[in-house]
Amino acid sequence: MLSVEDALSQMLAKITALPTVQVSLSEAQGLLLATDVIAQEEMPPFANSAMDGFALRSSDVQIQDGQSSPLRIIGEVPAGSVSTKTIQPGTTMRIMTGAPIPPGADTVLQVELTRLIDDQHVTLLRESAPGNNIRPAGEDMQRGQLILSQGTEIGPWEIGILAALGWAKVPVIRRARVAILGTGDELIEIDQPLQPGKIRNSNSYLLEAAVRRAGAIPFRIGVALDTKESLRAKLLEAARYDLILTSGGVSVGEFDLVKQMMEEQGEINFWRINMRPGKPVAFGHIGQVPLLGLPGNPVSTAVTFELFGGPVIRKLQGHTRLYKPQVEVILQDSFTETASRRHFVRAHVDWQDGQLVAQVTGAQGSHILTSLRNANALLVIPENSGALPAGSRVRALMLTWPEVASVLAHG
Amino acid sequence: MLSVEDALSQMLAKITALPTVQVSLSEAQGLLLATDVIAQEEMPPFANSAMDGFALRSSDVQIQDGQSSPLRIIGEVPAGSVSTKTIQPGTTMRIMTGAPIPPGADTVLQVELTRLIDDQHVTLLRESAPGNNIRPAGEDMQRGQLILSQGTEIGPWEIGILAALGWAKVPVIRRARVAILGTGDELIEIDQPLQPGKIRNSNSYLLEAAVRRAGAIPFRIGVALDTKESLRAKLLEAARYDLILTSGGVSVGEFDLVKQMMEEQGEINFWRINMRPGKPVAFGHIGQVPLLGLPGNPVSTAVTFELFGGPVIRKLQGHTRLYKPQVEVILQDSFTETASRRHFVRAHVDWQDGQLVAQVTGAQGSHILTSLRNANALLVIPENSGALPAGSRVRALMLTWPEVASVLAHG
Structure with a gap:
């Protein structure tokens, strides 16, 4: 069986x-x-005031008994305008921040x-x-x-920054458009009543949201039935x-149809990966387009998508930088489900007294x-690990980081 | 001056x-x-197979010399179908995961x-x-x-989970629709060439993206000029x-117009907050709708929005849970910009040998x-803090968490 790391690198x-x-910038x-x-202009584009106050000549100001002799106010410079007047000795102008x-x-x-x-005169309290x-x-630039x-x-x-420099359009590496395809005769739409032997196609919705969270654009393209024609068309x-x-x-004994059709349309490898959940995964190409075949159990789908x-x-x-970080967390309760394969255990990780507790x-x-409820992390439990007592330190692959309830939480 | 915490709680x-x-669920x-x-159905809705294999009667299997006597294969149960046949003694059916x-x-x-x-018979290697x-x-449910x-x-x-239970529509607390309004005669559109005294309206684009990252729906509604009519209409x-x-x-000496118009249209308080950057902030209501008035400097806008x-x-x-977490990080270089107000210093925080370094x-x-470039955190430097040497431990308000370059990073 392949390790998760080898599968990923392949x-x-x-x-x-x-x-x-x-x-467009947005x-x-x-x-x-x-x-x-590259900046094509200077930033700020012109010398401007950092404060609301009075623009003046520094040599005009001498403080005696806590204030200067009065300066005559010859106008004001609001932000957005340019003064046509010049500050002469003994005069000043009101000025706004940024003007x-x-x-x-x-x-x-x-x-x-x-x-x-008065309206036309001001004294200064400082040099x-x-x-x-x-x-x-x-x-700045x-x-x-x-x-x-x-x-x-x-x-x-x-x-x-780009807006300030006038970049209303930006060249970027394109956002990925991701097709999400369910497979199997057992799938019915999520708004349908259950029928004997059928389950709702929850995976396509789960993956749609997971793809969006990963920053790409998801497209649910429906379900391929277990016929050559349906699978080929999809x-x-x-x-x-x-x-x-x-x-x-993608599992061992499932209809060979999927394998056969995927290979007819491209080049696909079916892998067994040394992990739990989600051992079987397929990877290859349909034409030039990469295909990642996830297992059908919703939990396996969810976990293998993240990995x-x-x-x-x-x-x-x-x-x-492709990976979510793995950090050390403390197990709140004992964990006794042992597994020979590497186990990605769903957990809720939260701050507690400045530590991350799972x-x-x-x-x-x-x-x-x-x-899958309220899980924001996968604990990474090594192969053949025994039962873990409460308080054990384990690694957690953090999918999202929790917000906190107090503005000064966990100092 | 108000503390950040008091301003927030007000x-x-x-x-x-x-x-x-x-x-809709998506x-x-x-x-x-x-x-x-509440589950209205059982999950799984019917007893099903966890493996691809053979469904049989446990009492039929006795292993001798490493295998059982042959069972006759009377059919198969693919996922999505229901068997009409019954397993009698000495018979079995192929079964797919989930069937x-x-x-x-x-x-x-x-x-x-x-x-x-052969096609019709199978022996078993285990009980x-x-x-x-x-x-x-x-x-499950x-x-x-x-x-x-x-x-x-x-x-x-x-x-x-909701999809599996048939919730194609879900009652939720509505996503906020947020109006973003620039103010000031100095603002020009971001695709316009600079003119004397003018700057581009970068704040509206910055805020649009920040609002989206915060999970709400932004609407840039343009710029209010420094006239009563324009401001009232906007x-x-x-x-x-x-x-x-x-x-x-919203700053001290800026045209009283903004203040006057905001108060004409609702109830607005102008606050000076004990922080750097971004001291002046306004808060109140226009009619029933809350208004948060951020300062005009882009850096102040960016930081006060996050706070x-x-x-x-x-x-x-x-x-x-309303707040981003604050965690302890290590200063990579010395920091010598002292401030009497609490200082929210832009920094890039990253993992280094299992520690967070800023x-x-x-x-x-x-x-x-x-x-603002590549910053993913605000270091929270207390009021009247002196210069901080490299290696100091400081608090960082984490805005986003960096991905890592290696799948096993920082164990």
């Missing part, structure tokens, strides 16, 4: 990043920048350190050194400077996407859907 | 959860369940432990106890059992959403956009 060796496309969120971003420094001024004193005498409260042009490197992940804050349809996820049809599907999607989208989510059979 | 006291709506992702989910156990059978032996003699490889009906509680967050795995438009985010127009906007959105969407993202002025 899969990932066959995955290459999707092509670059131009998208659509770039979560994607990787496909070019270096351009008027000609002649070399300093800004904040409004809190001034006192109005103000040259450059005080002035943000020079280009202090110089023309020609590399601001964001190719391969940077575009989060909300990078979007802010695989052809699926091959129009960037990645095909199937669930079911294999997530990294495959990240590599398609250009990432080099609570296993009930019985761990691959048909026990309730073990 | 804001949150005025926020109530949005109403419940019915959405749209429920990330939302909170607004009802208890219903045929009448008369009380055990399943996996195909790997059998040997075919198979009653119940072996059979998943009883109701083992009993009719009438509480499966998911009201208030459960609906992730991919909960979607799988505030009226914004009041059709569930939350209004403004940027700019205040994120928790407000989570509370609107029904959560009780690298500050450059100069920390509130107009230094480049300090």
